[in-house]
Amino acid sequence: MKTTSHMVEKEIDDRAVLVSLITQKQKKNELLAEYSLQELVKLAETAGVLVLETMTQNKETKDAKWFIGKGKVEELKLRLEELGGNTAIFDQELSGAQVRNLEAALDVKIIDRTQLILDIFAQRAKTREGIIQVELAQLSYLLPRLSGQGKNLSRLGGGIGTRGPGESKLETDRRHIRGRIDELKAQLEEVVRHRTLHRERRKKSGVFQVALVGYTNAGKSTLLKQLTQADVYIENQLFATLDPTSRTMELPSGKEIVLTDTVGFIQNLPHDLVASFRATLEEANEADLILHVVDSSTEMRGEQMRVVAEVLEELGAHQKEQLTIFNKIDMCSQDDVEMLSTEGEFLKISAYNAEDLERLRNIIQEKLMGESREFRIPADKGDIISLMYRIGDVLETDVDGEDMVFKVRVNTDDYVKVAYQLVAYDLQAQQELQDHEGESY
Numbered sequence: 001m002k003t004t005s006h007m008v009e010k011e012i013d014d015r016a017v018l019v020s021l022i023t024q025k026q027k028k029n030e031l032l033a034e035y036s037l038q039e040l041v042k043l044a045e046t047a048g049v050l051v052l053e054t055m056t057q058n059k060e061t062k063d064a065k066w067f068i069g070k071g072k073v074e075e076l077k078l079r080l081e082e083l084g085g086n087t088a089i090f091d092q093e094l095s096g097a098q099v100r101n102l103e104a105a106l107d108v109k110i111i112d113r114t115q116l117i118l119d120i121f122a123q124r125a126k127t128r129e130g131i132i133q134v135e136l137a138q139l140s141y142l143l144p145r146l147s148g149q150g151k152n153l154s155r156l157g158g159g160i161g162t163r164g165p166g167e168s169k170l171e172t173d174r175r176h177i178r179g180r181i182d183e184l185k186a187q188l189e190e191v192v193r194h195r196t197l198h199r200e201r202r203k204k205s206g207v208f209q210v211a212l213v214g215y216t217n218a219g220k221s222t223l224l225k226q227l228t229q230a231d232v233y234i235e236n237q238l239f240a241t242l243d244p245t246s247r248t249m250e251l252p253s254g255k256e257i258v259l260t261d262t263v264g265f266i267q268n269l270p271h272d273l274v275a276s277f278r279a280t281l282e283e284a285n286e287a288d289l290i291l292h293v294v295d296s297s298t299e300m301r302g303e304q305m306r307v308v309a310e311v312l313e314e315l316g317a318h319q320k321e322q323l324t325i326f327n328k329i330d331m332c333s334q335d336d337v338e339m340l341s342t343e344g345e346f347l348k349i350s351a352y353n354a355e356d357l358e359r360l361r362n363i364i365q366e367k368l369m370g371e372s373r374e375f376r377i378p379a380d381k382g383d384i385i386s387l388m389y390r391i392g393d394v395l396e397t398d399v400d401g402e403d404m405v406f407k408v409r410v411n412t413d414d415y416v417k418v419a420y421q422l423v424a425y426d427l428q429a430q431q432e433l434q435d436h437e438g439e440s441y
Contacts, residue, residue, distance in 0.1 A: 014049040014109070017080055020091035021068050024060045035300050036267065040091045040113060047120050052083040066105075067098045073105050080108055089116060093268075096145035113268060114141060121273065129191045136184040137273045139177050146173055199286050208257040208368045210249075211284040213312065214293035215304035216264025219327040221245075222351045223293060224261040227361070246283075251365040252358070253393050253409070260287070265311045267303070274314060285317040289367055292324045296340055296348070297331035305342065321367065325360070327351055369393055370411040374427040376403050384425060391418055 020037045022030070037054055044051050055076060057068040066073050067090065076088060087109045088102065094112040102110045111119075118138050125131045199209075212220040228247035246260040260283045274281070284290055292308060294301050305324075312318045324346035329337050330353070340348055347363060349356035372395060377384050379402055388394055392410030399405075415422075423429050 014047075014087045015052055015083070015085045016044060016049050016087035016089045016111075017052050017076060017083065017085050018044060018054045018089045018091065019068060019076060020054070020056045021062055022056055022058050023062060032300075032303060035303070037091055039267070040089065040116070043113070043116050043120065044089055047116055047123065049087065049089070052085050053079060055079065062092075065098070065101055067092075067094060067102065073102065077106050080106060087111060089113075099145065114273075117266065117269070117273065129188070129195075132184050132187050132191065133277050136181065136188065137277075139181050139184070143174065143177050143181070146177070195282075208288045209283075209286060210257055210259050210289045210291060210364060210368070211287035212259065212261045212291050212293055213284050213308060214264060215295065215308055216266050218264065218293045218295040218304070219351055220261050220264065220293045223291075223325070223327065224259060226351045226357055228259055249361075251369070252361055253365060253369065253395075255365075255369070255393055257364070257368065265308050267307045269307075269311065274311065281311075281315050284312065284320070285315055287317075287320060289364065290317065290320050290322045291364075292322055294324060294326050295328055296326040296337070297328045323347065323363065323367065325349060368411060369409045370415070372407055372409045373415070373429075375406045375408065375422065375425045376400070376427055377406065377425045378402060379404050381425075384421065387418060387421060391415065 018037065018040055020033065020040070022033045033056075037056065041051050041054065055072075057072045059069060063069045068076070079085070080088065085108060088106055089111045091113050093114050094102070094110065099110050099112075118134065118141060121130075121134045122138065125134045212224060214220050224245065224247060228249045246258050248256050249259040250256050262281060262283055263277060290312070292305070294305055298304065309318065312320075322344060324342050324344060326340045326346060326348040328350065329340075329348050330350035332340075337348060340346070347356075347360060349360060351357070369392065375388065377388070379385075379399075385404065385406075388406050388408055391414050392408040394406060394408050396407040397404060419426075419429075
């Protein structure tokens, strides 16, 4: 099998057969099960694994001891020997006992989907925060499965436990891992504290924050680059972006906002990973606007959107204002583009189309800056005039006798905070009040 563009450029050490179990419950949605296996192939290639073959097993329920059943394990052993494989990767999560049994029977490295994703994250983490989060997720995953780790334990590198007086190796490993987890959590808390301070500074300065979220490989990094001219890593592979990237973006009015690219989501994203990366994903929670970027060119976009919605709900960010961006429409037929729709507001774009990007900038501006309002303020009210410039974007000014007339685009939330100071000068509010009084007669 040829390597693809998903491959990480490194010498291939792992030669794997990929295995998926389709239970009676999953059989109701075979398309989803097939898509999950295709995704596992991409994940494996992204991790630098040579995929030799894929294998599926249909079974009423998973086998508690062998996961795929004893007969299928024997078949898998033969295929691994014939193909020269040294690794078996499973599309579902395995228990420690299942790993131990499969290792003993197959005499190869046993990896499950969660471990594979964690390995990719470990390869991609570049910042101190990312490295801490990945190690924390790996150890949190490993701890309850320690009794099932044989060959796999060495994959985390040396230094995980040494034999202590009167202790078994396993007990020592557990003690060291728990200690290391506590240490990493303390380091992460310090990183979170710094991140929170940065966020608070941005909020105090009145800078709007917009977060790009979406399924992995939906085109978030490309969109960030096109909107901000950021120098970011872009590749057609899963989890190309791991560490969050924030860049300044200029709106059509000239006002600057902060646009942040976040780590991509994926189905069955390991819970330990979501927990460890919560500090990073909080960027979505703190944003004034979430742009949910969707790959329009995949048939599985509906399922991918569901996965993103679930993770946002888990983070508590699902009630934030969102705009769905159907990206990559240049890779779709006209009929497919016309069928794209969702609940709430959405926009269909190609990240490489200048007109589409300008439409997106205008919509972001409209959502963040709000509608324009007119104010008539006596020229001697310097404090109120100063407030005009602080709360919004002054579009026009005019002098009318002893008054100044301002046309200001102002965000609704910002206006509500200072409305008590401005209502006497707000021409639009006065008109709305008159209309309401007229209706009541």
